[in-house]
Amino acid sequence: MVATREQYLMVASKFIENGDMGKALVSLVEAYEKLGRDSEILELIYKIFVEPNEELFKRNYSDAKEITNIGYDELLLDFIPINDTCFYVFDKERRKFDGIVDIDCFEDDANAMQFEYCSMIISEEWDLRKYFDELIKKRWQCIFVVGEGLEARVSSFFKLHGVVKFFNQVLFVENLETLSAFFEKYPDEYLPKIIMGNDVHKYEKLIYEMHKRRVEDLKTKRENVLLSICIPSYNRGKIAFESVKSLISLPFDSEIEIIVSDNGSEIGKEYYDMIEEMRDSRIKINRFKENQQYEGNINQVIKMATGKFIMLSSDEDKIGMEELVACLRFVVNHSWCGAAYVQELVEDNLGFFDNGINGMMTASFCNYITGVFLNNSLIKEHNIKEFVLNHHDNAYVTNYTHCAYAIALASYAPFVRLSIRTSDYKEGQIKEQQLREASSNENKVFSYAWPEARAAMLSGLIDIFAELQETLSKDELFELLEWQMERTYFLLSLIYKQSTQDFKRRYTWREACNHICETVLEICNKYALNQEYREKIIDDDEAYSKKFVCVNE
Known part of the structure; x- marks a missing residue:
């Protein structure tokens, strides 16, 4: 009743x-x-x-x-x-x-949430309650709500406290045809990667077809590239080809560009030809007729990059879907940084470092190029490329060009060092070591690894710091000098242990350490560091030489 x-x-x-x-x-x-x-x-x-x-x-x-354009009184x-x-x-x-x-799930601070690198589609459905779990995971770049007459219902949810903060941008579209026309008109808008709602298959088909047209369109200028994946390469055409082939299989178009620079290779030319013949709007390739050395090849890929950020990648390191998503997420959430070193293998000294001496010192440890991110907007704003080119005679810039860019950027904006998997670089580093060992049956010392070369790089690095940080105090300069001195002894010890026989044809371990120590003392003289600092350097020499190699010579 x-x-x-x-x-x-x-x-x-x-x-x-x-x-x-x-x-x-x-x-x-x-x-x-x-x-x-x-x-x-x-x-x-x-x-x-x-x-x-x-x-x-x-x-x-x-x-x-x-x-939303719906007035309050029009909400349904x-x-x-x-x-x-x-x-x-x-x-x-x-x-x-x-x-x-x-709406308890919307009580969290939306501003503290990370941005998602992509957009989503909610198709032919007004009831946002069904998608709250997805909506609150990330701050989506854009949410496309597709369906006739949905705006007045969907917008009603914005009356509830905290909900609107989770919507970075919303675009209401009447139907599938209108959505297609939107992406045709704006080819630089990133295609959504997440689709929820009704008749999802229709929208998946549309996005696939739009993606295919974009990568085949070699005429339209691409003006909204988020990430330039830069691959300098030499004599490893087959490996580079496989890396590029892996990248173009991924469902990204306007977000990325893939830049390959062949440094005058004599081996594997046919594979660089195959890259050049790929009909894909994301690919740019440069072919030097003669080897421009490492410095020239790095400068070339950076010159060609148009993305908001540059990620340097060794030609041997494949980037899959999971890794590229991690790269894009990093970029959209760290647009404020000048440079970064982002690798899963990086385990120490993690975090965010203010621009200036701390950020620059940390940036100098980006030895392996894969995972080095550079803010391309700041490169252009502060003429970083010209700065690097003007220091062509600096031994550090010549051998660690990618680090020179990172250090210069870290003088203007914060540096970031994080442990995130951005490529299959574990395999790459193993291959690199195998290739180097295979290059000589006698395990010879490479030219860049001799004490005189390491000393020149150390001196060049200090010069770069002193020029970029004119207000560097004596104590700061000495701290930097000690840090880099210890690192140089460590690097020397690695090659000494790996190639002892060849190394000892020219230097004993003590003689090698003497060479570095003498260079550091010359740097002290150059920058007017007094006797107290010099005595500390002599003590450091004794400590570092014993720390890394135990020998009686």
Whole structure:
């Protein structure tokens, strides 16, 4: 037997007298639904529960003025509060209650959440409650809501406290054809990677076809590249070809460009030819007729890059879907940094380093090029490329060109060092070692590894720091000098242990250390470091020489 209108009102009144507004609302909603949608009961619900909160709803909705054109009075859903985070949903057009919405999940600080690198589509569905779990995971670049007449319903959710903060940008589109026309008109807009809602397969097909057209379009200028993946290569055409082939198989187009520079290779030319013949709008390739050395090849890929960020990658390190997603996420969430070293193998000295001496010192440890990120906007703004080119005679710049860029950028903006898997570089580093060992049966010392070469690089690095940081104090300069001196002894010890026989044809371990120590003392003279600093250097020499190699010579 259905209760009468008076009975429902009596029960609701008792709950209100006892201060239990939630139960009172439940009773009134039940009365409205069971008594033929009684308009007087609805008016009572609005008077007691909605009108006292109307100004709050309007203030919340005012935060959405940048993402929707629907006026407040045009919204089709109202929310009747059961408590601070739980509401009945009332469909004004259909004049019926449509369940409950709980916004407790939106209480987190949206500003503290990471941005997602991509956008999503919600197809032919207005009820955001179904997608709350996905919506709150990341701050999506854009959410495309596709379907006729959905904007007034979807926008209604922005009346609820905290919801709009999770929507970076929303674009309402009437149908599939309009969405297709949008991406045709704006080829630099990134295609959505997540699709939810109804008839998902239709939208998946559209995105696939749009992606295919974009990579085949060799005429349209690409002006919104997020990440330039730069691959300097020499005599490893087959490896480079496999890396590029892996990259172009991934479902990214406007977001990336793939830049390969062949440094005048004599081996594997046919594979560089195959890269050049790939009909793919994402690929750029340079072919030097003669070897330009490491420095020239790095400068070339950076010159060709148009992305907001550059990621340097060894030709042997394959980047798969998981790794590229990690790269793109890193870039969209660290647009403020000047440079970064992001590798899974990086385990120590992690974090964020302010621009200046700390960031620059950390940037000098980006030995392996894969995972070095450079802010291309800042390279152009501060003429970093010209700075590097002007120091062509600096031994450090010649041998560690990628580090020179990172150090220069770290003088202007923070440096980041994180442990994130951005490529299959473990395999790459093993291959690199195998290739080097295979290059000589006698395990010879490479030219860059001799004490005189290491000493020249150390001296060159100090000169770079001194020029970029004119206000460097004597203590800061000495701290840098000690740090780099210890590192140089360590690097020398590696080649001494690996190629002892060849090394000892020219130097004993003590003689090698003497060469470095003498260079450091010359640097002290050059930068007017007094006798106290010089005595510390002599003590450091004794300590470092014994720390890394135990020999009696």
